[in-house]
Amino acid sequence: MKLTHALLLAACLALGGSACRTNSDQEGREYPYSIPLERHQVSTKLDNATLANADSVVIDEVRGTTDHLVEGGSYIACGHYRLNSQDEAQLYVGLTDGRIERDTTRFVSRGEGTFRIPFLILAMGNLHGTLYTLRTDGSDVLTTAYYQEPTRAR
Numbered sequence: 001m002k003l004t005h006a007l008l009l010a011a012c013l014a015l016g017g018s019a020c021r022t023n024s025d026q027e028g029r030e031y032p033y034s035i036p037l038e039r040h041q042v043s044t045k046l047d048n049a050t051l052a053n054a055d056s057v058v059i060d061e062v063r064g065t066t067d068h069l070v071e072g073g074s075y076i077a078c079g080h081y082r083l084n085s086q087d088e089a090q091l092y093v094g095l096t097d098g099r100i101e102r103d104t105t106r107f108v109s110r111g112e113g114t115f116r117i118p119f120l121i122l123a124m125g126n127l128h129g130t131l132y133t134l135r136t137d138g139s140d141v142l143t144t145a146y147y148q149e150p151t152r153a154r
Contacts, residue, residue, distance in 0.1 A: 031063035031076050037127070037147040044143040045085075055142045057081045057091060057129035068149055069121060076118045079129060083110050085142060090132040093117045096146070098125020107134075 037059065044054050057079065064075035077093045093104045093115075099122040106115055108131075127147045132139040 027063075027076070031065065031074070033064050033067040035062045035064055035068055035075070036150055037062060038150050039145055040148050041146040042143070043141070045141065053084045055081075055083050055085050055089075055131050057131050057143060057145055059093065059127070059129050059145065059147055062127070062147075069124065069127065071121050071124055074118070074120050076116055077104075077127075077129070078114070078116050080112065080114045081108060081129075081131060082112045083108055083131060083142075086110065086133055088134050089142060090134060090139065091115060092130045092132060093119065094128060094130070095121065095123075095125030096128055099123040 039058075042056075044056070058081070059077050059079040061078045062069070062075050063078070064073050066073045069075070081091055083089050087110050089108055091106045091108045094100060101120040101122055102118055104117050104119050106117065108115075128144050129147075130144040131142040133142060
């Protein structure tokens with residue numbers, strides 16, 4: 001892992017994700033709202049890996065044009081990943097049973113790193129981050145973390 005990636009990840013984790021908040025003043029104006037999220041389910045393929053070394057993808061924060069996730073809103077997902085089971089994988093941020101616009105897939109290498117992925121919601125679904133294998137015969141899910149907004153008092 002490159003030293004700069006390690007330092008960014010360490011800073012992000014030490015500050016509870018706050019190091020990931022805004023990358024610039026421009027981004028802060030474009031995505032003025034921080035949307036609170038709760039991780040509610042994680043699915044991990046362990047094979048021969050121990051739980052401590054398992055692959056993971058974590059969305060630390062989502063910022064957007066609105067104060068919660070809605071159709072038509074623009075957002076940026078910021079987080080970190082750990083890939084131990086493969087040399088390379090695809091990291092994807094998406095909505096299960098929903099639709100988003102923009103390329104939300106990144107290729108990542110073994111080790112740890114951070115990501116910033118912008119997207120526009122066309123149809124609501126369940127927000128998740130997933131790591132997929134890279135194979136010519138089709139991809140396989142390594143791990144998925146699902147997120148939801150906390151229940152709001154109405």
